[in-house]
Amino acid sequence: MNGTGGPATDSASDHPLLELRNAFKAFGYVVALENASLSAYAGSVVALVGDNGAGKSTMVKVLAGVHGMDSGELFVDGLPVTIDKPSDAQGLGISTVFQDLALVEALDIAANVYLGRPIKRGLFVNRPAMLEGAADLLRDLRIRVPSVRVPVGSLSGGQRQGVAIARSVLQQGRVIVMDEPTAALGVRETRHVEEIIAELRNSGRAIVLVSHDLELVFRMADRIEVLRLGAVQGVRETKSTTREEIVGLITGLLNEPSVGGHEPVANQVPA
Amino acid sequence: MTRQTESSTISSAEAAGVDRATTGGLALGQRILVSPQFLLVATIVVFSAFVTLQSPQYLSVLNWTNILRNAVFIFIVGAFSTYVLVSAGLDLSVGSIFVVGALTVANLLFAGVPIWLSIAVAVAFGVVAGLVNGVLVNYVQIPSFIVTLGMLYVARGLATFVTGGRPIAPLPEAFNVIGQGDIFGVPLLIVYAVVVGVVAHVILEYTPFGLALRAIGGNREAARVAGIDVRRISVVVYMLSGASAAFAGMLMSARLGSGQPSVGTGFELQVISAVIIGGTSMFGGIGSVTGTALGALVLSILANGLILLRIDPTLQNVMVGCIIVAAVAIDQFRRSRMFRAFRR
Numbered sequence: 001m002n003g004t005g006g007p008a009t010d011s012a013s014d015h016p017l018l019e020l021r022n023a024f025k026a027f028g029y030v031v032a033l034e035n036a037s038l039s040a041y042a043g044s045v046v047a048l049v050g051d052n053g054a055g056k057s058t059m060v061k062v063l064a065g066v067h068g069m070d071s072g073e074l075f076v077d078g079l080p081v082t083i084d085k086p087s088d089a090q091g092l093g094i095s096t097v098f099q100d101l102a103l104v105e106a107l108d109i110a111a112n113v114y115l116g117r118p119i120k121r122g123l124f125v126n127r128p129a130m131l132e133g134a135a136d137l138l139r140d141l142r143i144r145v146p147s148v149r150v151p152v153g154s155l156s157g158g159q160r161q162g163v164a165i166a167r168s169v170l171q172q173g174r175v176i177v178m179d180e181p182t183a184a185l186g187v188r189e190t191r192h193v194e195e196i197i198a199e200l201r202n203s204g205r206a207i208v209l210v211s212h213d214l215e216l217v218f219r220m221a222d223r224i225e226v227l228r229l230g231a232v233q234g235v236r237e238t239k240s241t242t243r244e245e246i247v248g249l250i251t252g253l254l255n256e257p258s259v260g261g262h263e264p265v266a267n268q269v270p271a
Numbered sequence: 272m273t274r275q276t277e278s279s280t281i282s283s284a285e286a287a288g289v290d291r292a293t294t295g296g297l298a299l300g301q302r303i304l305v306s307p308q309f310l311l312v313a314t315i316v317v318f319s320a321f322v323t324l325q326s327p328q329y330l331s332v333l334n335w336t337n338i339l340r341n342a343v344f345i346f347i348v349g350a351f352s353t354y355v356l357v358s359a360g361l362d363l364s365v366g367s368i369f370v371v372g373a374l375t376v377a378n379l380l381f382a383g384v385p386i387w388l389s390i391a392v393a394v395a396f397g398v399v400a401g402l403v404n405g406v407l408v409n410y411v412q413i414p415s416f417i418v419t420l421g422m423l424y425v426a427r428g429l430a431t432f433v434t435g436g437r438p439i440a441p442l443p444e445a446f447n448v449i450g451q452g453d454i455f456g457v458p459l460l461i462v463y464a465v466v467v468g469v470v471a472h473v474i475l476e477y478t479p480f481g482l483a484l485r486a487i488g489g490n491r492e493a494a495r496v497a498g499i500d501v502r503r504i505s506v507v508v509y510m511l512s513g514a515s516a517a518f519a520g521m522l523m524s525a526r527l528g529s530g531q532p533s534v535g536t537g538f539e540l541q542v543i544s545a546v547i548i549g550g551t552s553m554f555g556g557i558g559s560v561t562g563t564a565l566g567a568l569v570l571s572i573l574a575n576g577l578i579l580l581r582i583d584p585t586l587q588n589v590m591v592g593c594i595i596v597a598a599v600a601i602d603q604f605r606r607s608r609m610f611r612a613f614r615r
Binding site for chain 1: 485490492493557
């Protein structure tokens with residue numbers, strides 16, 4: 001899997017598989033990301049938390065190639081890379097499960113799982129292979145659907161989430177970014193998504209988990225990064241932090257000077 | 272909240288405890304019943320039976336040859352208007368591009384340009400008009416309704432201005448054969464329609480391009496973040512639409528043996544009617560070339576049947592209007608049964 005480096009176990013803990021450094025992103029006069037950084041390690045879950053408008057979704061979209069950065073550096077396997085469009089991110093092995101799931105309701109499950117990268121046979125789409133592949137994948141992930149031929153529009157919220165996750169798995173993503181994967185789900189479905197996340201982590205993938213749900217975050221994450229007003233407010237090992245501390249960082253009551261002296265929203269717009 | 276309103280078919284499928292993803296589909300009978308084409312075929316059969324009782328010559332080979340031949344123009348353009356609607360666009364300019372094709376080929380032939388070159392130039396004009404439409408819609412982000420409405424005026428205005436708005440005749444016999452000849456008794460026009468229809472159908476249903484344009488129509492943003500080059504594909508769709516309209520216009524000149532400035536007026540509405548009646552959704556993502564073939568056939572059968580029934584032809588419009596609205600009502604109903612979060 002991890003072709004470039006040395007033994008996977010060593011490099012997993014030492015070097016981040018994905019590293020974002022000093023990202024700036026402004027929409028007009030609104031600064032969404034201001035000197036924000038993120039590291040994701042193979043076989044590990046990093047949670048990205050923060051209040052509304054903290055920049056979580058912007059960071060997700062930067063990593064997915066939906067938005068370009070104004071400035072900042074991105075490294076995959078320690079090598080500098082650029083992501084200008086969604087296919088760049090996919091090519092680098094970064095798959096994203098968006099909060100709105102980005103599914104096409106009118107298409108069936110198989111077509112959605114292979115959206116943008118259908119299996120081809122000559123000039124044509126290999127439908128049988130896509131049906132088989134999608135069915136196998138959903139079976140592996142134990143996502144229960146009536147048939148991979150049914151349109152996604154007819155599925156429940158949990159099933160849709162499953163289809164969206166299946167797609168990111170299929171892209172052979174080494175890094176899987178999930179934006180609020182359980183926001184629309186019930187208790188049972190949330191448990192199932194947690195199982196899937198754990199399986200993906202155990203298979204050596206790096207997971208970036210964006211969530212408002214601190215219960216979920218404390219159950220799943222190895223590290224927690226708190227964003228506030230577009231900047232990193234603090235990064236903690238889950239083992240050695242408390243909910244109170246994380247909440248304090250989210251609300252800005254706690255400040256972490258080492259991150260570079262966060263100041264109230266800057267008027268300095270990056271050039 | 273939508274859970275309570277979900278359709279009974281879906282909840283029963285779920286309640287059946289299917290715990291493994293399968294590749295199975297609906298049973299054949301179910302599939303036929305929910306298919307948008309089923310009602311159309313039933314309508315055609317019932318209407319045909321009724322007309323036959325009143326006027327036996329309706330079923331004659333000659334009459335059906337006529338019905339099919341009249342459907343050809345709407346269908347050839349409609350096949351690609353289906354692409355436009357499935358990709359959640361709209362092309363109102365096909366009637367004007369149709370007349371551009373008709374007059375371009377006629378004028379070039381009249382000026383002594385070789386037949387193949389005249390046809391190529393006429394179709395190329397259609398491609399260029401489609402390119403302009405596609406670029407304005409996708410890169411300047413003007414709504415397709417406005418862009419193609421503008422093109423409707425511009426293309427017809429230019430065609431009339433440049434050619435002087437006079438009918439052009441006669442055209443070379445070797446050219447007229449293209450629209451008037453037949454092969455083994457089958458009019459060539461019908462042969463073209465079958466070839467174009469099969470190719471358009473195969474591209475839409477079985478190629479990555481067809482799948483991508485369906486995804487674009489179903490959820491443009493999802494298609495984009497999945498790495499599909501949304502704008503490029505949409506531009507190609509408008510180019511195909513323009514090319515098919517100019518091609519059909521060229522065929523019309525061949526069939527008439529002259530270039531008529533009056534052809535194609537209101538043609539875009541007939542085309543869109545056929546596409547909509549055929550079950551293609553105005554909201555993108557859903558639609559088929561086979562449905563459009565049936566839609567074009569319904570329009571042609573109605574026109575023919577009502578004449579045989581000696582019903583005032585102006586009443587035909589009343590029926591067409593009712594059928595269009597009914598077709599969309601059925602589409603809405605189908606979507607509401609099919610999709611849980613039904614918002615349109």
